[in-house]
Amino acid sequence: MTQDLFKEKWAIYEQHISQKGLKSTRQRDVIVEEFFGEHEHLTVEELWQRVRKIDSKIGYATVYRTLKLLSESGLAHKRQFGEAQARFEHATDHHHDHLICMSCHQIIEFENDEIETLQERVCKKHKFQLVHHKMELYGYCEKCSAKKGRGI
Amino acid sequence: MTQDLFKEKWAIYEQHISQKGLKSTRQRDVIVEEFFGEHEHLTVEELWQRVRKIDSKIGYATVYRTLKLLSESGLAHKRQFGEAQARFEHATDHHHDHLICMSCHQIIEFENDEIETLQERVCKKHKFQLVHHKMELYGYCEKCSAKKGRGI
DNA sequence: GTTGATGCAAAGTATTTGCAGAGGG
DNA sequence: CCCTCTGCAAATACTTTGCATCAAC
Secondary structure: OOHHHHHHHHHHHHHHHHHOOOOOOHHHHHHHHHHHHOOOOEEHHHHHHHHHHHOOOOOHHHHHHHHHHHHHOOOEEEEOOOOOOOEEEEOOOOOOEEEEEOOOOOEEEEOOHHHHHHHHHHHHHOOOEEEEEEEEEEEEOHHHHHHHHOOO | OOHHHHHHHHHHHHHHHHHOOOOOOHHHHHHHHHHHHOOOOEEHHHHHHHHHHHOOOOOHHHHHHHHHHHHHOOOEEEEOOOOOOOEEEEOOOOOOEEEEEOOOOOEEEEOOHHHHHHHHHHHHHOOOEEEEEEEEEEEEOHHHHHHHHOOO
8 A cells, every 4th residue: 555545544544533532542553554554354363463563462352443443434344255254454445346265365356347237237127225235256366276276 | 945846855855864874853854844945044043943833842053953964965055144143045056146135134036147257257357266156235125125215 | 630442351142062862773 | 772863051263342450632
């Protein structure tokens, strides 16, 4: 993520904090910075492992609470990709869907307007009022396909 | 479901049972019959409530174990529709996706080949080997839309 | 100094499992 | 009879919450 985008997100986060009369704390700053700094889809566990390296005293519950806060301020989205644990992704201004590698758990984001149009058509046909949707394609990414092909 | 389809599914279930050297029991028969008999997407809790009315001694764990059995024999599919509890649907010979009413939890199944084709194209573009996918459209069904419109 | 935040441990959910006794084949 | 199944309760996995203490503002 660019420095500008980082600052913009940080500003939204601080605005949300002050708007709600909440406090900025050392722990929150570490967690939010680490979350923004990575362009990945982290689980709570993974994020906790990372922040612990910066401040080993940060508790599991604080990571949960901070991610909830980020979700509420619209900066993070909770996702369930068929695993037991939820993953959190950075909010983006554009809607996107996901390719999920069943081997290395890499997540690739993609957009496809044609599919979106067809989805709307399906809803119309069923007189269904669409609010949001979820499309997840599960399989093997290029790297993992190759590994499997070589019998690894 | 038609009587023929019911018998066909029952036959697959019995075949799976005997193939694996498993036993047919009173409890399993009640659970499987109740599951096949409803064309819904039930949670374990909901199915348990139904079978309890037939045999109040049937335990929660047995329902879980029987649904696992049905999943293994390919007669049921476990689904997570954004709720905490999983729902189980009848296996069908055709792939389909879902419209999920956020108000009444009704689930409408639909098929759309055009979308499937586009999905494959997305995967090709990312050199991704597709295994399966999940597309869920969340919103309000015709009935619930109308209710909301009238302010109910 | 208030009031919200933290860390811990305990509680909460959904699901799975160990085990002793029951019951199919 | 043997071996699987059942019901119960305990265990598990992830997440949330209560509470005493701590730290922002």
